[in-house]
Amino acid sequence: MGAAQKNDFMKENKELVGVKEIARRAKVSIGTVDRVLHNRTGVSKKTKDKILAIIAELEYQPNILARRLASKKTLNIAVLIPAVSAETNYWKAPLDGILEAGIEVKPYGIAVEQYFFDQNDKTSFxxxxxxxxxxxxxxxxxxxxxxxxxxxxxxECKKLRIPYVFINSDIPDHDSLCYIGPDLFHSGSLGAHLMRYLVSxxxxVLIVNISKEIDNLHHLLRKEEGFKDYFKKNGLNNEIIKQDIRSTDYASVKKELTKVLDNRAIKAIFVTNSRVSSVAKYLQEAKRGDIKLIGYDFLEDNINYLKNGDIEFLISQKPKEQGYRGIMALYNHLVHAAQFDKSYYMPIDIITSENYLFYNN
Amino acid sequence: MGAAQKNDFMKENKELVGVKEIARRAKVSIGTVDRVLHNRTGVSKKTKDKILAIIAELEYQPNILARRLASKKTLNIAVLIPAVSAETNYWKAPLDGILEAGIEVKPYGIAVEQYFFDQNDKTSFxxxxxxxxxxxxxxxxxxxxxxxxxxxxxxECKKLRIPYVFINSDIPDHDSLCYIGPDLFHSGSLGAHLMRYLVSxxxxVLIVNISKEIDNLHHLLRKEEGFKDYFKKNGLNNEIIKQDIRSTDYASVKKELTKVLDNRAIKAIFVTNSRVSSVAKYLQEAKRGDIKLIGYDFLEDNINYLKNGDIEFLISQKPKEQGYRGIMALYNHLVHAAQFDKSYYMPIDIITSENYLFYNN
DNA sequence: TTTTGTTTCGGGTACGTACACGTAAAATAT
DNA sequence: ATATTTTACGTGTACGTACCCGAAACAAAA
Incomplete structure (x- = not known):
């Protein structure tokens, strides 16, 4: 054990057989093999079975290079995500990942096209x-x-046999190819765990949900559940107060916060989404540096508050990677016919003043 | 802003010109174009310049698919890393990443071969x-x-014009293609920052370096520097005690720890590498649950102690991704002739009992 | 001028696959 | 029986690049 050694690793003696070899062994032409590979019509059951057997025996792997080279048609992937708005640029990160994946798969004949909708307007969706x-x-x-x-x-997509991937939030049991995004419940639990270092x-403790969208709210609620569950499971008896704020502008946030913080001994706040910077701003203005703050997402605003200590922790779920992996999942499915898990939960990352410099969104 | 919109994105009107088109415009044959592309001999300066000009004008990008298809020779990448030993299986993760990248680039004519050496034996290296x-x-x-x-x-590699990439630890100013691994100093600072939540x-505070190898020690020292720097910068006056342990077996760790913990009011320990599980084991045995523990790396042993609260935080630097990116860097350089940064610092991740389930090593 | 050599270039084939087209054989209809 | 359709399969070309071979073109030697 531990001695110097060279490992030639599985030998890989696949010898890379191609249709030609298969055709030779089956005593048919390349064209026939091609037909069964794409299970097109025009092959008798007998020869088809024979060819299939040989394919299985040889563990034939089609040459992707040659395949895409010969096939002149490009595959189209559509992306349907919220537009980056002045209100929140959260979706810039996923988009970046999507674009990156897009240029990466382009040489292989994949075209990625974006369709943006307005988060405040269902009809645009x-x-x-x-x-x-x-x-x-x-x-x-x-x-x-x-x-x-x-x-x-x-x-509709299912009817048209178009594969689709959910990103960022899931609709379970809907036959998506897969879901790529956070596990919201555990994300909330982590928030609670970190909170524990801040209170005694x-x-x-105050939980703040800031969101205009009712539809988004269930995401936030899931985090809230995870948060509360942690306190309960660990026998913590801190009083947890909750405040929904249904307008995202700073004035509203300020008003609501002033109200809820008044006459209370709140020591720390957990903001369930990226709007945490608004709260940080308020605390700074109100000179409430004694109140610790935990929130979400690696956004410039948030990072600035993190840097000078107004925000203690940010939790992030690799939004860029979500976009990247989403495209790659479709690519792998379309080009390689690959199988994969129904859901891919992103890591739940903790960002502090000491490691934000190295974070990859 | 924020309105529904469709973005066709950069148009990409590259029209994908190939050698054929270049040959046509230059009024030469494909073969001649091919010669200048590989700057082989046998082309007059005049025609070469003309072709070069056209290539530049058209921003010709060779088709990777066709290129690798036509070229029967495979490129060989050698990997030289420590063997996974019973003592520490840290290197399993980078190896996994390397293998994953290996199968990914294999279709493109890249062969990755591993060479393992013994961490305790220079001659094997x-x-x-x-x-x-x-x-x-x-x-x-x-x-x-x-x-x-x-x-x-x-x-030697430089002399032979073989590109090489450093992984996990760097030797600066040595003309490597790039370095992929952690920024050790900041890693230590993060440890200190987390420590702050545990002590008052x-x-x-105790720093423990456990390592048999003198050569490895400078890595650990760098972390130590970052750790101490944080305390200093933030005006913290906690006494920081340091203990080197030069034998990695549990008996030695136990002996040294017993000694250093005796007659002291140590409240928390920062272990500068993955050996933290030894310390956790000791604390458990000695019933010193009052002492908080921070250490390194997402290893099974460590995770177990993290789960039941014996370790408070683990810091990890995506070892698997390091391996993956290392291979990919070489692949991109060899196949795409891509340029990239001299160093790629990995994110510094914080792992707790609440998010380890979702961590991607 | 012819011969020999050298430089410069064009033509052709191959890589492994996709697909259109064509043709022989089998099945069905007349 | 022949004619017609259907089924089953083979052939050829194309994708964009690599690389070999040999033919011009030109220069230097005879």
Missing amino acids: VKQADQILAAGVDGVLLAPMFMKESEKFAD GNDQ | VKQADQILAAGVDGVLLAPMFMKESEKFAD GNDQ
């Missing part, structure tokens, strides 16, 4: 979805922000 | 390095554990 269906694509990556509309769109005894 | 040179490879990925020997090997006032 429907409109873009219809465009995608009209365009006739080979795969779809979508953020199912609006529950009902997304389900409808997914059903019977300090009060 | 040298022996394997010589084998690589004898084998004649096109690229090398290596963990430069032994400073002097690694420098010598790197120089004038609690004593």
Whole structure:
């Protein structure tokens, strides 16, 4: 054990057989082999079985290079995600990942096209979805922000046999190729765990949900559940107060916070999404540096507050990687016919003032 | 802003010109174009310049698919890393990443071959390095554990014009294609930052270095520097005690720890590498649950102690990804002739009992 | 001028696959 | 029986590049 050694690793003596060899062994032409490979018509059951047997025996792997070279048609992937708005640029990161994956798979004949919708406007989502269906694509990556509309769109895709991948939030049991995004419940638990380092005894804790969208709310609630569950499981008796803020502008946030913080001994705040910077701003203005803050997402605003200590922890779920992996999942499915897990939960990352410099969104 | 929109993105009107088009425009044959592309002999300066101009004008990008298909020769990448030993299986993770990248690039004509050496035996490193040179490879990925020997090997590679990538630890200013691994100093600072949540006032803090290898020690020292720097910068006056343990067996660890913990008010320990599980084991045995523990690396042993609270935080630097990216860097350089940064610092991840389930090593 | 040599270039084939087209054989209809 | 359709399969070309072979073109030697 541990001695110097050279490992030639599995030998890989695949010898890379191709259709030609298969054809030779089956005593048929290349064309026939090609037909069974793409299970097209025009091959008798007998020869088809024979060829299939040989393919299995030889563990034939089609040469991707040659395949894409010979096939002049490009595969189209449509992406349906919220537009990057002035309000929140969270979706810039997934988009970056999507674009990166896009240029990576382009040489292999994949075209990625973006369709953006407005998070505050369901009809824009429907409109873009219809465009995608009209365009006739080979795969779809979508953020199912609006529950009902997304389900409808997914059903359409299923009918047309277009594979689709959910990103960032899931609609379980809807036959998506897979889901790529966070496990919200555990994300909340982690928030609680970190909170534990910031409070003690019977300090009060505040949970803040800031969101205009009702449809988004269930995501936030899931985090809240995870958060509370942690306190309960660990026998912590801190009072947990909750405040929903249904307007995202700073004035509203300020008003609500002032109200809820008044006459209370709140020691720390858990903000369930990326709007945490608003809260940080308020605390700074109100000179409430004594209140610790935990929130979400690696955004410039948030990082700035993290740097000078107004935010203690940020939790992030690799939004860029979500986009990247989403495209790659479709690519692998379309080109390599690969199988994979139904859901891919992203890591739950902790960002502090000491490691944000090295974080990969 | 924020309105629904469709983005066709950069148009990409490259029209994918090939050698044929270049040949047509230059009024020469494909063969001639091919010669200048590979700057082989046999082309007059005049026609060469003309072709070069056209290539530049058209921003010609060779088709990787066709290129690798037509070229029957495969490129060989050698990997030189420590063997996974019973003592520490840290290197299993980078190896996994390397293997994963290996199968990924295999279809493109890249063969990855592993050469393992013994961390406790410099001569084994040298022996394997010589084998690589004898084998004649096109690229090398290596963990430069032994400073002097690694420098010598790197120089040899440079002489033979073989590109090489450092992984896990760096030898700066040595013309490596790039370095992929952690920023050790900041890693230590993060440890200190986390430590801050565990101690208060004038609690004593212990730093433990466990390593048999002198050559490895400078890595650990770098972390130590970052750790101490954080305390200093933040005006913390906790007494920091340091203990080197130069034998990795549990008995030695136990003995040294017993000694150093005796008659002291140590409240928390920072272990600078993956041996933290030994310390956790000791604390458990000695019923010193009051002492908090921070250490390194997502290893099974460590995770077990993390789960039941014996270890508070683990810091990890994506060892698997290091291996993966190392191979990919060489692949991109060899196949795509890509340029990239001299060093790629890995994210510094924090693992707790609440997020370890979702960590990607 | 012819011969020999050298430089410069064009033509052809191969890589492994996709697909259109064509043709022989089998099945069905007349 | 022949004619017609259907089924089953083979052939050829194309994708974009690598590389070999040999033919011009030109220069230097005879």
